[in-house]
Amino acid sequence: xxxxxxxxxxxxxxxxxxxxxxxxxxxxxxxxxxxxxxxxxxxxxxxxxxxxxxxxxxxxxxxxxxxxxxxxxxxxxxxxxxxxxxxxxxxxxxxxxxxxxxxxxxxxxxxxxxxxxxxxxxxxxxxxxxxxxxxxxxxxxxxxxxxxxxxxxxxxxxxxxxxxxxxxxxxxxxxxxxxxxxxxxxxxxxxxxxxxxxxxxxxxxxxxxxxxxxxxxxxxxxxxxxxxxxxxxxxxxxxxxxxxxxxxxxxxxxxxxxxxxxxxxxxxxxxxxxxxxxxxxxxxxxxxxxxxxxxxxxxxxxxxxxxxxxxxxxxxxxxxxxxxxxxxxxxxxxxxxxxxxxxxxxxxxxxxxxxxxxxxxxxxxxxxxxxxxxxxxxxxxxxxxxxxxxxxxxxxxxxxxxxxxxxxxxxxxxxxxxxxxxxxxxxxxxxxxxxxxxxxxxxxxxxxxxxxxxxxxxxxxxxxxxxxxxxxxxxxxxxxxxxxxxxxxxxxx
Numbered sequence: 001x002x003x004x005x006x007x008x009x010x011x012x013x014x015x016x017x018x019x020x021x022x023x024x025x026x027x028x029x030x031x032x033x034x035x036x037x038x039x040x041x042x043x044x045x046x047x048x049x050x051x052x053x054x055x056x057x058x059x060x061x062x063x064x065x066x067x068x069x070x071x072x073x074x075x076x077x078x079x080x081x082x083x084x085x086x087x088x089x090x091x092x093x094x095x096x097x098x099x100x101x102x103x104x105x106x107x108x109x110x111x112x113x114x115x116x117x118x119x120x121x122x123x124x125x126x127x128x129x130x131x132x133x134x135x136x137x138x139x140x141x142x143x144x145x146x147x148x149x150x151x152x153x154x155x156x157x158x159x160x161x162x163x164x165x166x167x168x169x170x171x172x173x174x175x176x177x178x179x180x181x182x183x184x185x186x187x188x189x190x191x192x193x194x195x196x197x198x199x200x201x202x203x204x205x206x207x208x209x210x211x212x213x214x215x216x217x218x219x220x221x222x223x224x225x226x227x228x229x230x231x232x233x234x235x236x237x238x239x240x241x242x243x244x245x246x247x248x249x250x251x252x253x254x255x256x257x258x259x260x261x262x263x264x265x266x267x268x269x270x271x272x273x274x275x276x277x278x279x280x281x282x283x284x285x286x287x288x289x290x291x292x293x294x295x296x297x298x299x300x301x302x303x304x305x306x307x308x309x310x311x312x313x314x315x316x317x318x319x320x321x322x323x324x325x326x327x328x329x330x331x332x333x334x335x336x337x338x339x340x341x342x343x344x345x346x347x348x349x350x351x352x353x354x355x356x357x358x359x360x361x362x363x364x365x366x367x368x369x370x371x372x373x374x375x376x377x378x379x380x381x382x383x384x385x386x387x388x389x390x391x392x393x394x395x396x397x398x399x400x401x402x403x404x405x406x407x408x409x410x411x412x413x414x415x416x417x418x419x420x421x422x423x424x425x426x427x428x429x430x431x432x433x434x435x436x437x438x439x440x441x442x443x444x445x446x447x448x449x450x451x452x453x454x455x456x457x458x459x460x461x462x463x464x465x466x467x468x469x470x471x472x473x474x475x476x477x478x479x480x481x482x483x484x485x486x487x488x489x490x491x492x493x
Contacts, residue, residue, distance in 0.1 A: 019334075020334045020337075020338065023334060023335070023338050024338040024341060024342070025389065026038075027338055027339065027342050028342050028345060028346075028386070028389045028390055029389035029390070029392045029393070030393070031392075031393035031394070032054075032277060032279065032298050034393070035300065036053050036054075036300060039051055039053070039300055039302060039335075040053070042331075042335060046328045046331055046332055047305075047308070047328065048304055048305050048308060048309055048325075048328045048329055048332045049302060049303075049304065049305070049332050049335065050302070050303040050304075050305050051300065051301070051302055051303075052300065052301040052303075053300050054297055054298050054299060054300060055297075128268075129268060130268055131159070131161070131163060131198075131265045131268035132156060132157070132159070134194070134268055135156045135159070135190070135193055135198065136153060136156060138193045138194065139152045139153060139156075142189050142190075142192070142193070143186075143189070148186060151176060151178060151182070151183070151186050152186055152189070152190055154176050155172070155176075155183065155186060155187060155190060155199075156190065158172065159198065159199070159265065160265070161265055161266065162262075162263040162264070162265045162266060163195070163197060163198035163199070163200070163206075163263065163264045163265025163266075164198075164199075164200055164201065164202070164206065164265070165187065165199055165200070165201055166201070169183040169184055169187070187199055191209050192213075195261070195264040195265070195267065196209055196210045196213040196214075196264065197209045197210045197213075197260075197261060197264035198264055198265060203228060203262055204225040204226060204228045206262065206264065207225050207228075207257060207260050207262070208222060208225050210260045210261065210264075211225075211260070216256070220243040220244065220245055220249070220253070221253055221256075221257075223242055223243045224239055224242075224243055224250070224253055224254075224257075225257075227239060227242055230242075231254060231257070233475075233479055233482070234479065234482035234483045234486050235482065236250050236251060236482065236486060251486055254486070276395050276402060276404070277295070277298055277395065278295050278298070278395045278396060278397035278402055279294065279295055279298060279346065279350075279394040279395055279396070280292060280293070280294065280295065280346070280347075280350040280394065280395070280396040280397065280405075281293050281294075281295050281396075281397050282350075282354050282361060282396055282397065282398045282399075283399075284361065284362070284399065290354050290355070290358065290361060292347065292350055292351045292354050293347070294343055294346065294347055295397070299343065300339075302332075302335060302336055302339055303336075304329070304332045304333065304336060309325070309328075309329055312325050313325070345382065345386065345390055346390050346394060348380050348382075349376055349380050349382070349386075349387055349390045349391065349405075350394075350396060350405065351380075352376045352379045352380045353371070353376060353391075353396070353405065353408050354396075355379075356369060356371055356375065356376070356379070356408075357369055357371065357408050360398075360400075360408075361398055361399065361400075364400055365400060365425070365426070365429045366426055366429050366430060366433070367426065368408070368410065368423045368425045368426045368429075369423055370410055370411060370422070370423040370424075371408055371409050371410065371423070372409065373387045373388060373409060376409075390405075391404075391405035391406055391409070392406075396408075407425065410423040410424045410425040410426075411423070411424045422458050424468075427453070427458060427460060427464075427468065428468045428471070428472060430453065430456070430458070431449060431453070431465060431468055431469060431472075431474075432472060432474070434449055434452055435449075435469075435474055435480070438480065438484065439484070440481065440484035440485045440487075440488045443477050443480050443481040443484060444477060445477045446462050446465045446466050446469070446477070447462055449465050450462050450465055453465075
């Protein structure tokens with residue numbers, strides 16, 4: 001057997017993605033909340049990063065109407081052949097300035113006065129009682145035995161924010177070390193607590209408890225609440241048959257039920273409602289120009305502490321410490337560059353969206369154009385995947401309200417008259433308009449909606465109308481007819 005050594009050259013293609021590129025792709029698709037969490041983690045790991053996070057409550061402006069004298073912004077004119085006028089390009093800043101700079105005497109006095117005012121408010125306004133605290137405070141009056149009090153407290157811990165006990169008693173029994181009958185007995189006592197309706201397992205039971213508390217739980221009302229699904233569908237004839245009453249009597253009972261609280265625990269809910277905050281602000285000036293800017297109140301500030309870096313470099317460090325400090329400086333630099341690139345990319349893509357959806361910005365949702373990722377990508381000079389990441393979990397504030405950037409992308413439906421294609425979102429909007437304008441005596445079937453859309457030049461199939469109606473959680477025409485007639489007769493809102 002002959003063994004030989006041979007040397008030869010071979011070309012091979014491979015893709016290497018740097019850590020900096022990976023970080024850039026990651027933070028581009030972050031929402032503002034995810035970005036804040038990520039930056040907090042980076043600041044904890046890197047002593048050269050000074051971080052100041054925004055207060056989201058300052059980031060929800062009023063829906064814009066006209067831009068008046070705004071100077072620090074990135075603007076884009078949507079007139080043909082126009083160019084960008086960049087007045088402030090760095091939404092994120094990097095440099096040696098420390099965020100811990102000492103405020104002026106006037107600023108310090110103002111902050112002190114505000115803090116004093118807050119202290120006074122906190123001292124004079126008691127904290128809001130939670131549902132859990134409110135229920136636990138009633139246990140001592142309802143139960144004498146200590147073991148019963150402990151069981152009641154355990155059950156209350158399983159209540160949700162609406163005041164319901166969603167878990168089954170057979171599931172809780174082995175967890176709490178008691179039999180299901182004991183749980184049922186204890187729960188029955190808790191259901192007598194304030195507010196009326198807490199401790200219910202479902203909506204029907206919740207409403208029964210409230211009616212019983214008011215002394216209005218009649219047998220026919222109880223039967224009606226046992227079939228609350230029929231009430232939700234406004235199947236008045238079926239309910240009249242089950243309760244042995246007239247249709248008018250059923251509608252009177254329905255009107256009485258509407259005065260009850262389906263979520264009694266919510267009045268004690270003091271947790272903040274998580275809102276969607278606008279990443280992009282769009283305005284139209286008096287001369288017709290569209291201005292697009294990043295919401296500066298939502299942007300974190302990341303500064304590289306170069307002064308601290310210079311001080312550390314002058315000290316005697318071993319090789320491991322030197323390498324750590326150099327890596328920290330390099331990583332901080334990457335982060336600030338990637339944050340700036342993220343801001344510029346989002347702004348560029350949002351500007352193209354605003355340019356292509358100019359009629360929507362001017363005239364409203366019914367004028368939304370069909371738009372694909374590739375259309376924006378080609379205009380912005382980026383890849384489709386970049387557009388996909390940039391619009392993820394981002395919101396735009398317009399004169400017509402707050403919209404997720406994904407809202408502006410939709411498929412097209414052909415026009416019958418050869419005119420401009422309609423977006424699927426626009427068609428859904430028109431379907432909703434037609435249904436909202438219905439009269440109780442003239443409710444439109446899906447076929448009638450198709451005919452109405454075709455008369456306005458929109459080609460759409462009946463199954464498409466049904467699909468869009470289901471997406472908007474709009475019931476069928478028979479159910480809408482029942483609801484509208486009942487509401488018209490008894491002035492239901």
